[in-house]
Amino acid sequence: MRIWLLLLALMAVSFARADELRPAYLQLTEQSPGTYTVLWKVPARGEQRLALQVRFEPAPADTSEPVEGFLNGAHLQQWSLTREQGLAGTRVSIEGLPRTSTEALLRVEYLDGSSVTHRLTPAAPEVTLAAQPTLLDTAQTYLVLGIEHILLGIDHLLFVLALLLLINSTRKLILTITAFTIAHSITLSLASLGIIRIPVPPVEAVIALSIVFVAAEILRAQRGQPGITQRNPWLVAFSFGLLHGLGFAAALGEIGLPQNAVALALVFFNVGVEVGNLLFVFAFLALTALARKLAFQPGRILQKVPPYFIGSLASFWLFERVAAF
Incomplete structure (x- = not known):
């Protein structure tokens, strides 16, 4: 009985901590062919944020200085980048993610209204972006996201x-x-x-x-x-x-x-x-x-x-x- 109670207490602590950290969120929005706005949202407490950074490989041709600040328990950064050939083939990675117990959601929105969402985890902190998604890709993505969420x-x-x-x-x-x-x-x-x-x-x-x-x-x-x-x-x-x-x-x-x-x-x-x-x-x-x-x-x-x-x-x-x- 004592062993059971100890295991349940450990599970409770684990669940409580897991519920504590929200995922980071990275959104890439295509404003014009080859130009994207980047929104990077990292969980924070007060003025302390998780040490997570976004890296693009190959690096974009041009980037603007980020505008940043704290809002509603998160640290937000926004900037723009240019990559004339588009994002297909770009590797996006979240540095520092393997050292945390949280995850990151990556969403790419294209000019025609289509979008694709990826889930990055400590075990898989990077993804290589493909071409714009088909309807089948969208269905598969949201089916998996629904299963994972529940x-x-x-x-x-x-x-x-x-x-x-x-x-x-x-x-x-x-x-x-x-x-x-x-x-x-x-x-x-x-x-x-x-x-x-x-x-x-x-x-x-x-x-x-x-x-x-x-x-x-x-x-x-x-x-x-x-x-x-x-x-x-x-x-x-x-x-x-x-x-x-x-x-x-x-x-x-x-x-x-x-x-x-x-x-x-x-x-x-x-x-x-x-x-x-x-x-x-x-x-x-x-x-x-x-x-x-x-x-x-x-x-x-x-x-x-x-x-x-x-x-x-x-x-x-x-x-x-x-x-x-």
Whole structure:
């Protein structure tokens, strides 16, 4: 039992730190043939920023002096560069990224409205830009981004996990997954298209609160007092799924949508989110089936570990996000 608690505490610290650093963001916008505006945004605390630098190889023919400053917890730099033959074949790297636990998003916007997005990580801190993307490239890019976002979104996964711990029938499982899918698809689409606009910080705080609520419902069920979540998990999944969809939209807003393929990118990002959800659900069901096959029967104390772990971590996120208002 002590080993379990120690592992969960270490996981909590890891998740909390992972949630702490936002990704860096690099945007290249084509203003005229061969001329680009560069926006470089690095996470910062106060007047201290991460030691990350952008490098282009081969170097551009001409660059302007950067305009820079701190704004809303980030350090921003903006300048222009010229490369007459375009960016195809240019290697873009983020120096210092391998020494951090964050990542960087690279977005290139072209004159015709098309765009391409790349995710740079400490393990892969550089990319060689290709020619302008096709529609197939755009679909593939946003599908992968959707899958990565949900699988790396610990708060969303904990919400789904808490629901799964309360579901005791196949019918309820199907209804719950369907309701969550419909709900987050609605708000993701409406927010991404600018039809509804809700500030991100309150949304993130209420997402944490939704996890606390479902974790408390697990404890109620263990005491023989099933609440609304166990009786009708699809209703709770739909209600809070609307909020989680707004969280997905905030992440997509940082990435941006290509102006020449807005609907295509939005659909495939949403499909990617759902694929990631289903991968997580199938992994949970496989582990559950394995535990039953091994006749594993956790004691009453061990049964309380998951809801207390989920609720405690979500409570930490709640206070942290409210304090950040």
